[in-house]
Amino acid sequence: MQRIAIFILTGWLVAVAAEAQSRRPPIDTTVVTRHTVTVKGQRIPYRAEAGMQPVWDEWGRPIATMFYVYYEREDVQDRARRPLIFSFNGGPGSASVWMHIGYTGPRRVRIDPEGFPIQPYGIEENPYSILDVADIVYVDPVNTGFSRILSDTVDRRQFFGVNEDVTYLADWIAAWVSRHDRWRSPKFLIGESYGTTRVAGLAGALQERHWMYLNGVILVSPTGLGIERDGPVGQALLLPYYAAAAWYHRKLAPELQQRDLEALLPEVEAFTVEEYLPALVRGGFLEPERRREIARRVATYAGLSEEVVLQYNLAVPRNVFWKELLRDEGFTIGRLDSRYRGIDRQAGGERFDHDPALSAWNHAFTPAINYYLREVLGFRTDLEYWIFGPVRPWNREGNETGEQLRRAMAQNPYLHVLVQAGYFDGGTDYFSARYTLWQLDPSGKLRDRLFFKGYRSGHMMYLRDEDLATANDDLRAFIQKALEAARTPARY
Structure with missing residues (x-):
């Protein structure tokens, strides 16, 4: 009996060692x-x-x-x-x-x-x-x-x-x-x-x-790559991406939506560099009239309401954009690929529950x-x-x-x-x-x-x-x- 027990124990140790190896x-x-x-x-x-x-x-x-x-x-x-x-x-x-x-x-x-x-x-x-x-x-x-x-x-x-x-x-x-x-x-x-x-x-x-x-x-x-782009620069640079995502989900005004994406984006890029960035640089000292005009233009290109743009002092964070763009339809959009739509537990809030793009890629x-x-x-x-x-x-x-x-x-x-x-x-x-x-x-x-x-x-x-x-x-x-x-x- 003792020999059988030793044999079983030895076999078990060999199996464990083999598995570990x-x-x-x-x-x-x-x-x-x-x-x-x-x-x-x-x-x-x-x-x-x-x-x-x-x-x-x-x-x-x-x-x-x-x-x-x-x-x-x-x-x-x-x-x-x-x-x-x-x-x-x-x-x-x-x-x-x-x-x-x-x-x-x-x-x-x-x-x-x-x-x-x-x-x-x-x-x-x-x-x-x-x-x-x-x-x-x-x-x-x-x-x-x-x-x-x-x-x-x-x-x-x-x-x-x-x-x-x-x-x-x-x-x-x-x-x-x-x-x-x-x-x-x-x-x-x-x-x-x-x-x-x-x-x-x-x-x-x-x-x-x-x-x-x-x-x-x-x-x-x-x-x-370690190149500085914090503050107003980093905030302004997001707008052309917002415009692309809004265009894909058909959230732009008809006169913009009917244009080809690569015909539209240079216009948004020019506005970003020549008008939007200088406005953000002025911060709270931007004249009220100019502030409203910039908010209107940003909202038009981003497919958002002027109210939302003004609530965030003209610079809508990315996490808010992903939650806000399709909020009226009950969906979020993807971070890594904004063509993807996600479903959250609740429509309210500023952040999505998960990135629907990454989830889809992981399971494929x-x-x-x-x-x-x-x-x-x-x-x-x-x-x-x-x-x-x-x-x-x-x-x-x-x-x-x-x-x-x-x-x-x-x-x-x-x-x-x-x-x-x-x-x-x-x-x-x-x-x-x-x-x-x-x-x-x-x-x-x-x-x-x-x-x-x-x-x-x-x-x-x-x-x-x-x-x-x-x-x-x-x-x-x-x-x-x-x-x-x-x-x-x-x-x-």
């Missing part, structure tokens, strides 16, 4: 599969490498491990001429899932043509992928996706902050490039949302710490990425794939990533920058993105290498088929332009 991340490993995809009518063979590469401390000991997926086109003769793109999403704390199976990768999440979720969940070929022109590495920073800190004794603070994030990722990228023999390849970074803060800083860190000079940086739905992308990584790419693990991982507290002090990017451009005449933004994005609105681009280089000497593209979608503008096709074509054109510039000796 299966939940530990592999520190340094790869799984390779081969596939094809049709892009622009051309069948492209490619190699997919799903792997883990360590983050090392100063003594060369692994302290964390990071998950990545690398797509390499196989029928390429000269890898030295083949562009290589590192792709990051934001959060901070978000995995690379969104752009991976939503935008540039060879497989995309199944959604409807306007970008709204449908079931059954799954993936399909992405006929707009940029794999025809570039190899791509999708990177999950520490504590996102399958990436993990390896021990409770490791100091978390070295990963979770603006500058901390940039420092360890620059080291990791340099090691990855060496391992994969890609030093001669033209190199690009693409980041979305907080990922734009990340790649802007990386452009400087890679150049200054590792002598790795980039050809291009793509900022998708960018943050402020989560099952799709888990199926794809585990069953299609063959990366088998009991680890949970963290769409959003635990990275708090995040140290936001010392954010000079915009200046790091400007300095990298000034020192590297071949470095180009593209901004992509959705008109219906209320989280990182498109006109603030324009402002960031304008302020990135106050001298104006770099403006011929700074580009902006807008789309009729939200934060993830690539979820809508039409914008997915256009945005990827814009990436192709940007990559080609940067490569052509690199073939010509540059002199300031």
